[in-house]
Amino acid sequence: MLHDARRRPCSRTVTDATVHLAKVRAVTDPPPHILRSDALDNRERILGAARALFAAEGLDVPMREIARRAGVGPATLYRRFPTKQTLVTEAFEDEMRACYAIVDEGSADPDAWRGFRLVVEKICDLHARNRGFTDAFMAAYPGQVDLAAGRERTLNAVAGPARRATKTGPLRADFVLDDLILMLSAHRGIHATSAAVRIAASRRFAALVIQAFQAVPERSPLTRDAPPASGAPLGNG
Structure with a gap:
């Protein structure tokens, strides 16, 4: 009995210390x-x-x-x-997610033509800003990301608003999804001396494409935020 009596105060001391430490952690830990x-x-x-x-x-x-x-x-x-490769790959996948978010935003717009325009404008802008990264990634890590699956997902998402915009009239009746691929391929041909000029040229390109996709093109003025990508203004004849 004496032996047990001596152990109990020690046990209570350890228990009290544990409870106190837990309270301190609860207060100090975020x-x-x-x-x-x-x-x-x-x-x-x-x-x-x-x-x-x-x-x-x-x-x-x-x-x-x-x-x-x-x-x-x-x-x-x-x-x-x-590792550097982990960061590069995740950054590229983040780029793809940004593209998917644009397409999803356009598809969710109740105005099909407005949503379609948004997709063209924002994807062109995204590619103009980060094209160098995409090209470098594909050269360094071919096959690392399934681009074919990404393209298929994007086209399937755009198909809905495109069909609705064709039925309601703003989008020309002979539009096909391959036209978007053709547009993006042409957009890759934009070369500029600076990022600012490239982005401005990209916006002008997107405006021209949207007018070309319209059943009855609206000849609204095109943006002129910067000189042409070539840096040389066009003459009048």
Whole structure:
């Protein structure tokens, strides 16, 4: 009995200390959802910085420069993306998700023609901003991402608003989905001396394409935010 009596106070002391430590942790540790939110924010900033730098400078950009542009430490970058290839691949998949989001937004618009125009305009803008990244990724990692499946998903999503826009009149009756592929192929031919000029030329190209797709084209003025991609203004004859 004496032996048991001596053990009980010690047991209570350990238990009390454990409870106290748990209370301290409950007060000082950040809630789990805040950590998840911070991690998600870091991930998005890293991917955004990576996409921008890869598009402007190619895939040889140092990981430390990506971390600096994203506003995180190298340790945070490597914790989320242990290798350069992991980051490059995830950034490209993020690019594809951005494309899918544009198509889904256009498909959800109750005005089929407006949704169709949105898809043309925003996809052209996305490609104009990040074309360098796409080209570099495909050259460095051929076959890493199933582009055929991505194209099929995009075309299937656009098919709905395209059919509705054809029935209601704004979209020309002889439009086929292959016309979008032709349009994107032509859009890749835009070359410019700077990103700003390329984006401006892309917007003008999209406006021309939309007019060409209309059953009765609206001859609204085209945007002239910057000189032509060639840098040389056209004469009058």
